Amino acid sequence: MRPATPGKVLYLLAIMIAAWNSASSSAQSGSVSHRSDPALPATGMRTNSTIAASLTPVRAGVTIGQSLELTAAAINDPSNSGVTWTSSGGALRQVKPGFATFTAQTAGTYTITATSRADRARSASTTVGVTGLGGVTTWRNDREHSGINSQEYALTPEDVTAAKFGKLFSCAVDGWVFAQPLWVANLHLGTARHNAIFVATENDSVYAFDADQPDCRPIWSSARVNLIPSDEKIAPLDDLHYDSISLGPFTGITGTPVIDQFSHTLYLVAVTENRFTGAIIQRLHALDIATGRERPRSPVVIAASVRGTAYHNPTGTVMFEARMQKQRAALLLLNGVVYVCWGSYFDKDPYHGWVIGYNASTLKQVSVFNDTPDGARGGIWMSAAADAAGNLYVLSGNGDFNANSPGGRNYSDSLLKLRTSSGLVVSDWFTPFDQKDLAAQDLDFGGGGAVLVPDQPKGRFPHLVLASAKSGTLYVLDRDHLGHFNQTSNSQIVQTLMVDSNGIYSTPLFWHDTVYVGANVGPLRAFHFSSETGKFEPAPTSQSKENFDYPGTTPVLSAAGEKNAILWAIDPARPGILHAYDPSNLSHELWNSSQAANKRDQPGRGIKFTVPTVANGKVYLGTRTELDVYGLLPK
Template structure:
């Protein structure tokens, strides 16, 4: 794509100041004049570039058109991360340099909260750190963005409400304020304060997942609990948008646990009077003080919150017992009506009258409509479009179901689908939807869906995919895997819908980036592979740079590159491509470079066209001058494919993996490091046999994890590495076998001269093989174990341990040796 600033088209201006576009949470942008059913296809639409950030983006990005920052009028994208940073990017510029960035941490004393401080498990709803999770909200009149940041400060846990200037990123006067409070309650965690028994907000346990809302001068915030950890409660607080003084506090279940508000990340719907609607999860219900599994309607004022009405499903007792939260997706106010539509983990859509929610009645006979979906959770929630061809349509994509469009007629959904897609959601969380269109115009409506490409993202990472459908027929017109080398999303960021604005689609992933899609320039594209490499100071790394012609473009393309630490040189062979093709970029890192990670980018120039690489890549300097770089050993087993030098793999990504063939080594294999340089290190190994997992072979991680050394039920595997520079290393032992429906575990021991023998068990979970995520096994389920040693030689021994059948195994897919500082 050409490096140009996107012209600001006044007719297409849109501001996305809150979660799901508007107060109703309609999920719809009706001012999209660029993207249509006719031009969103794999030849004309794709990934343009990415904005790198420092952590996963669980919060939906926000967007403002025509904002003057640093002396220029720009469209601005606001991104908040789980590492407690907020970025402002020029949304029409591919530059990875933000307009500003605000950091709420000061390591090592102030950091994001590690998820393992709350739920000591290797995989869960959250993977990594917790910082800014709920979608912020922007007050355009005052140029203020409000957000909640969670930090760990010298061992204490804190949540704060921040109010930042959207022009500079600076704190507003009086910002931030620490979040705390208590309400009368008799739950098991209650205490007596000043003679009154109260329950108190816990900043460690309470998860701020739902988006923030702004209404009647009050910033509204809701909380649930991580993995339903107790003691916890659902909480709602209101803060004066000007002073940040707390003006309201509500505990959903003050006399019991749970009742969390998470709503699949959706902010509470807000009606024209400023009333807010919060959906709660499983917990105690009595209809007076405790409101588990309910939709609660609050009048909002700077003087406090007043509960006006509520709806509770008639089968609330069953929902609570089964953890079928009503709070699964939150609710949408259907535009032009007084009706609310939403659902949860039960797999039911409820249509409610906002003026009379109906409270709790057996069999829900008091409500407008109740629609079971196809057995899956409702997580992404509905979006609405009043189309020219079919009138009002409502779209929903539940787990384990296809995308469905319902007609909306006479105040009810016509339950027989108007249209439905052909792609079945592979699992949690189903599709997170956005609809873009030019008003009601035919052939402009597109349903965009972010979802897993395969597998389930409930308690692990899953590869993501962005899909686009004709909103009038639900025929799929494009997806990001059609030209995966150009458009791949990366790991899914569940619950975050695509953000469509002014001809571009912005989609965060779990890999520390926001991907930007749009119409491809009518010339050529530039892509770099692999995505990441590790190299020692004074050494080189090579990348493949591919130039692809588009729309009949012909011409020579000259290549140039930027990035890396100071003093880095980038050269190309060939430097001038006569047409489409691939060149080798050699990156030379200066001796004495300190450890760190750096971005590389390539620009292709042909006449007046200058095209920057769609995928900025990283190079990591992993050790000090003279040290050996990271070494990867790939045990091929019975796999038929070996890893090419350019393939990047491992929990610490590197290239130049050493391919080790056969069940045992006849002679020692000399090892090269991640830059391709010889090291003097050698490896020998002895196993009963080789084998392979049933995963699909693909370059990189999948290829490294496919083949492995195997044991019998009683034998062991040994791997000996000698000739390393004696120093500190992290040793990664990758373990994933073809165990089918059986659970097996292996005991992995490292030993050697000067090494205290250490054993770590790894459980190979039933019906699970490596997909896209490396999970550390710490005497539990996972696909690798990690040891830290200081030595120049070591031995790894793999011994089969417990299994749920008579067949026991201890696979070894690969070993990675990563030098430490």
């Protein structure tokens, strides 16, 4: 072989230096560049190009019809000729050499590419997830309380890492946020459309922010709407039997509101106190989500009564007492009726478990149910779930029980199936055999909430419901035959699964034949389900490495259909921690808010019982002082 001539050596050396300079320039600028081999240049391209293409944002999420502004540049291009644009779908508008706007009318994942005009070998791409989700308008996403958003195309396990995902911004609020933030897509406000996030606080305030803007831009004319009348005040700690310590220094709006997207109305219950008489008042409010103003006939003072002999009542009438009834459960909207449930303040007698229904259009009271009309207690702590037939499923806590006796109407420590076609009527029920012992030890059967398992048409039990209890037991029941009461065992129901001796105060989640449960001061656990037997395996298939502070965690899940599932859970520690897990293996934590340096992703101080909201590539988290918004980092 003939040795290379000096000229050829210099030529090859120049090519190598040019390639090194190009790589160095791209790395320093943080841009993305797809390169061809500089020694084998394509026709019409620069052979020693140092050009690199950049494109921001590098990842994003939008709703159907929402515009995404994209900025691109060809770095080190002496001609300043800019870039050309291509997209795998959707539409690119307002296209310029360094700018374009993307929209799509179909949900899915799209790739947008900016290519240097001067060197077509240099390009950069961004991935955009487009969601068709119309809103998260009720607690844990739907009437079944599944906790699942299966229309999340922007968040993937590959992108939820400390390098790509984190805290985007925070919006200050005036009180603790127990209620789950609610999200609405493409809300029309005049000629503009906004994705909106609604936040309710214990200071009786409601905020409506643009869900995507880091300046916390309010969508209403004022930053917030406060629901305290001029002659009233927020109810302080001392006036509610010291129970407010669990709700913050005051008690205002605790139960998660519910939104009717057809009428653009948000429903909530607010607690206030008369400045002069000291009377505690609870009201149901209906607010226009476009303005924050009260709807006609709103608000209404909550008052109710049933016939009964509770607490040795000599009058035969049991009255709803606003001072004694804590409204912690989320509201539920079903078939044009808003249902509200109540527990108690610090188990202070007298109180009952109440469910009251109001016509969503007129706010007229249409149904009333008391689960211990001839006894005491039986508080309802979590929201009612509902099936497709319009039945409600509620869990009650400690108190009197005599439903197994002729004429008995007290249903403490029970799962109740309530028919709603004509008022509220118990159509089926279950009470554990050891109810008396559970009540004596304050181990409420209704420590958590009811979750309806998706129908199992080929399974032994097609219609199942899950109930979690403070005893640490997960009860699996046939919705078609709940089982009533057995004096010696719970053998009449499908299964009792011991999860954790510390107790369950949270609501589980069911996904892909697995239930996820977060017990008090314990890990998040996964138990596999067999549709053939209708039962769960007794040992967890995986669990998180972390224990969750009191009272445990209620998880939610995001996915794109059946893919890219992520399980989200809040640790109510101080400060709180937001976790993201691989649901197929909970020991694999994808990300948490304490990983990034310099406390970049640290949320506000944590609150128990809170649930995150996942929508449109973002995760919204209520805290004691602020709404924290997490999402894909733009660069």
